[in-house]
Amino acid sequence: MIDFNAEYAKYxxxxxxxxxxxxxxxxxKPQILSDxxxxxxxxxxxxxxxxxxxxxxxxxxxxxxxxxxxAVALELIHTYSLIHDxxxxxxxxxxxxxxxxNHKVFGEGNAILAGDGLLNTAYSVLFxxxxxxxxxxxxxxxxxxxxxxxxxxxxxxxxxLHEKDADSDEEVLNFIYxxxxxxxxxxxxxxxSILCGGKYYSELKTFGSDLGHLFQxxxxxxxxxxxxESLGKSIGKDGSEGKYTSVHIYGLDASKLKADVxxxxxxxxxxxxxxxxxxxxxxxxxxxQRIH
Amino acid sequence: MIDFNAEYAKYxxxxxxxxxxxxxxxxxKPQILSDxxxxxxxxxxxxxxxxxxxxxxxxxxxxxxxxxxxAVALELIHTYSLIHDxxxxxxxxxxxxxxxxNHKVFGEGNAILAGDGLLNTAYSVLFxxxxxxxxxxxxxxxxxxxxxxxxxxxxxxxxxLHEKDADSDEEVLNFIYxxxxxxxxxxxxxxxSILCGGKYYSELKTFGSDLGHLFQxxxxxxxxxxxxESLGKSIGKDGSEGKYTSVHIYGLDASKLKADVxxxxxxxxxxxxxxxxxxxxxxxxxxxQRIH
Numbered sequence: 001m002i003d004f005n006a007e008y009a010k011y012x013x014x015x016x017x018x019x020x021x022x023x024x025x026x027x028x029k030p031q032i033l034s035d036x037x038x039x040x041x042x043x044x045x046x047x048x049x050x051x052x053x054x055x056x057x058x059x060x061x062x063x064x065x066x067x068x069x070x071a072v073a074l075e076l077i078h079t080y081s082l083i084h085d086x087x088x089x090x091x092x093x094x095x096x097x098x099x100x101x102n103h104k105v106f107g108e109g110n111a112i113l114a115g116d117g118l119l120n121t122a123y124s125v126l127f128x129x130x131x132x133x134x135x136x137x138x139x140x141x142x143x144x145x146x147x148x149x150x151x152x153x154x155x156x157x158x159x160x161l162h163e164k165d166a167d168s169d170e171e172v173l174n175f176i177y178x179x180x181x182x183x184x185x186x187x188x189x190x191x192x193s194i195l196c197g198g199k200y201y202s203e204l205k206t207f208g209s210d211l212g213h214l215f216q217x218x219x220x221x222x223x224x225x226x227x228x229e230s231l232g233k234s235i236g237k238d239g240s241e242g243k244y245t246s247v248h249i250y251g252l253d254a255s256k257l258k259a260d261v262x263x264x265x266x267x268x269x270x271x272x273x274x275x276x277x278x279x280x281x282x283x284x285x286x287x288x289q290r291i292h
Numbered sequence: 293m294i295d296f297n298a299e300y301a302k303y304x305x306x307x308x309x310x311x312x313x314x315x316x317x318x319x320x321k322p323q324i325l326s327d328x329x330x331x332x333x334x335x336x337x338x339x340x341x342x343x344x345x346x347x348x349x350x351x352x353x354x355x356x357x358x359x360x361x362x363a364v365a366l367e368l369i370h371t372y373s374l375i376h377d378x379x380x381x382x383x384x385x386x387x388x389x390x391x392x393x394n395h396k397v398f399g400e401g402n403a404i405l406a407g408d409g410l411l412n413t414a415y416s417v418l419f420x421x422x423x424x425x426x427x428x429x430x431x432x433x434x435x436x437x438x439x440x441x442x443x444x445x446x447x448x449x450x451x452x453l454h455e456k457d458a459d460s461d462e463e464v465l466n467f468i469y470x471x472x473x474x475x476x477x478x479x480x481x482x483x484x485s486i487l488c489g490g491k492y493y494s495e496l497k498t499f500g501s502d503l504g505h506l507f508q509x510x511x512x513x514x515x516x517x518x519x520x521e522s523l524g525k526s527i528g529k530d531g532s533e534g535k536y537t538s539v540h541i542y543g544l545d546a547s548k549l550k551a552d553v554x555x556x557x558x559x560x561x562x563x564x565x566x567x568x569x570x571x572x573x574x575x576x577x578x579x580x581q582r583i584h
Binding site (some may be wrong): 028029032033034035037080084087089090107108109110111112113115116117119120121123124126127128130131134140141144145146147148149150153154156157158160161175286 | 318320321322323324326372376379381382399400401402403405407408409411412413415416418419420422423426429431436437439440441442445446448449450452453460467480497
């Protein structure tokens with residue numbers, strides 16, 4: 001049996017080293033732009049998307065070196081989305097990972113530009129990969145579309161639209177979870193497949209989607225049951241603002257049941273893979289049981 | 293002698309038709325996201341970047357069909373930058389092309405997402421081109437880098453930083469003009485070259501840069517001498533807000549002189565090209581003499 005925490009830490013550490021090397025590419029003028037780009041990236045977090053990408057890559061035989069820039073780009077995209085999401089006109093969050101949000105440190109204008117800058121830099125990195133051949137282009141475009149107007153941005157827009165909409169239903173909630181949260185997790189799981197000629201493509205798409213939904217439902221549960229100390233962000237905010245979440249729509253117990261069903265789905269999916277899926281299985285349990 | 297206005301209108305019309313065809317790709321849910329993306333694109337404007345790209349392409353023999361998606365992507369990037377620039381935390385402009393700015397119609401949160409969505413869609417379009425070969429990748433990456441943290445975003449950041457800085461000097465001003473304005477015009481001029489194996493690459497880079505600086509200086513002059521009716525945006529705003537512009541630093545007459553020097557540089561550069569450069573020469577005069 002593997003030591004899950006040690007394995008997770010290993011993947012994370014490998015990613016942090018790649019990111020460390022990458023920071024030099026964020027040197028730019030004026031200094032405040034460079035500082036604001038790095039500030040949010042350096043806030044850390046679980047780095048779950050890179051960890052998923054690396055672990056899936058190891059499972060299906062995608063070379064690690066091929067994945068590194070895709071993992072960096074995906075984390076840049078995720079980070080830009082948090083910066084813009086935290087803005088007063090969006091979720092209005094003053095804290096992120098226990099530290100002041102980007103706009104609280106650098107001001108709103110700079111935070112908007114920091115988000116734009118991270119998004120643009122992610123694609124500059126991915127265009128750099130596109131010289132390597134058409135599967136590299138496919139992987140880059142897949143990530144881009146997961147992040148776009150039929151992906152994450154659509155989810156953010158629906159989230160904003162239904163923010164205080166007590167009549168929101170299951171369909172709306174599913175749309176938001178699928179797009180706002182699951183799409184980037186799908187991108188993490190599917191990228192190694194595209195770079196391996198489509199190996200386990202549809203299985204990994206389903207796995208990423210289910211894991212993404214699970215991640216969001218456990219987020220909702222944590223918003224009710226978690227603490228500021230462990231989460232590093234404001235608690236009970238979604239509930240108190242009347243934002244519908246799975247807890248709001250189904251109740252706490254039914255949300256937990258839904259999470260467990262998704263855990264089962266993910267675990268059964270992994271059983272269909274050749275190779276050692278123990279780490280990914282433990283990752284599914286970790287997402288369900290996490291306290292942050 | 294050509295009829296410049298008719299030629300310009302022809303290029304613009306060709307672009308508008310391509311954009312018209314493209315709107316379908318901006319259909320997405322929720323409706324407000326789709327509407328806000330299209331709203332700003334449909335506000336129109338001079339479409340000067342696509343016109344430059346098409347005219348340069350015709351001059352150096354880059355096939356029009358190769359350029360269309362690059363022109364669309366560049367206009368999406370330009371449009372996203374205007375939406376984010378108009379936000380209260382940035383330039384705080386309520387009007388754009390005589391109509392309410394995106395955030396005045398759709399709210400700030402949606403305007404942030406509309407900008408993000410246009411930027412992301414631009415790169416989805418360009419990744420689509422990358423399947424065609426390495427020169428297509430190079431052209432896409434060039435546009436991306438012109439728009440990025442060592443390009444337009446750096447210029448916007450410096451602009452924000454020095455907004456009310458009476459001590460700003462020529463170096464700061466040049467940095468902002470080069471990055472905020474000239475880089476995307478350079479991208480328009482250089483893209484056809486990259487798609488033609490680098491034909492006139494350095495000449496077109498210089499031409500794009502000089503034309504971009506000229507464009508920004510005439511913008512500053514128009515901010516003093518123009519009218520809301522012809523410009524469709526607030527007038528005298530830069531001056532009244534103590535924002536340094538070329539007019540602020542050099543005075544009105546010296547700015548006009550600088551503009552004329554840039555006109556000469558551009559026109560002399562064009563003399564070094566084989567082929568018919570009359571339209572581009574007239575375009576340079578148009579940028580100098582425009583009233584909007």
